[in-house]
Amino acid sequence: MTRSFEQAMAMFEPALPLAVAYSGGADSTALLVACARQWPGQVVAVHVHHGLQAAGDDFERHCRAFCDRLQVPLVVQKVDARHAPGQSPEAAARHARYQAIDALALHGRAAIQTIAIAQHADDQVETLLLALSRGAGLPGLSAMAAQWQRAGLTYCRPLLQVSSRAIRDWLQAQGVRFIDDPSNVDERFTRNRIRARLLPVLQACFPQFRDTFTRSSRHAAQAQAVLQEVAAEDLTRVGAPPDIKALQALSQPRLANVLRHWLLSVHLVTPTSAQLAALMVQIAACRTRGHQMHLKVGQGFCVRRGGVLDWYNPRPLSPSSTPSCP
Secondary structure, eight states, rough: OOOOOHHHHOOOOOOEEEEEEESSSHHHHHHHHHHHHHHHSSSEEEEEEEEOOTTTHHHHHHHHHHHHTTTTEEEEEEEEOOOOOTHHHHHEEEEEEEEEHHHHHIIOOOOOEEEOOOOOHHHHHHHHHHHHTTTTOHHHTTTOOSEETTTTTTEETTTTTTTTHHHHHHHHTTTTTOOOOOOGGOOOSHHHIIIIIIIIHHHHHHHHHHHHHHHHHHHHHHHHHHHHHHHHHHHHHHTTTBBHHHTTSSSOOOHHHHHHHHHHHOOOOOOOOOHHHHHHHHHOOOOTTTOEEEEEEEEEEEEETEEEEEEEEEEOOOGSSOOOOO
């Protein structure tokens, strides 16, 4: 269920020292202030300058001045977050942010144990609705994880059960100033249209939608965890690269599950639904020595090599083609 800002922070117990991803906006400002008060001397702020807006330099100046007043060290990471053709602008910016934070934590501040990110309950609902609009499977419907490991660090989202309104109410009560990023109301971005048009309707029709949607995402995440365990067991049995005859012995749902797991865990590839369906048809048809396979999957190709299924990429993976962060 949704919590107050104070309740969420009381339950947050990160390993220290802690870095807070700080944009200067309301959510990250509230998280930074609360963490700095709770763990004085153990918190550093990380501001990523995306290089996408003319106001980016103003955001950086605001963050520097605010951190000086708060007596919290600030590290600014400048990145080029422009998106490649066919890539989502939001995904490109997110990928650049995580890379910058990883680099800081691993090389600039090696003692950092935890990275805190201020995404909240409304962000979680928007993520779920985006996943539904794209026909996502369980990984997408699981929305955002409250905690995960990346590059040897623990990432946390302590505010996932706190509404945006509750965060702003807390800031107002504290008399703390923040900046509003104008891109957050630009309805050219699907997420912003959801925020501006759908969330008010959901609030009117289903006042508890944040709780119920979040519960559905937790159920999806639990189911996905079970599928991951089954896929790992099946991959151990069929091998990596997988034996084609062993794959043919699996039911269709387990075959799809283990293929996704193999491609992602071994090759960092996520097949489309059409690619996966075509691959499964070819596996079923592969009954003779002369049967060949050469199917486009992700940025590379699935091929038959003797009795096993293999994947190769004729070109090295680019950073933008790696899996997105949770």
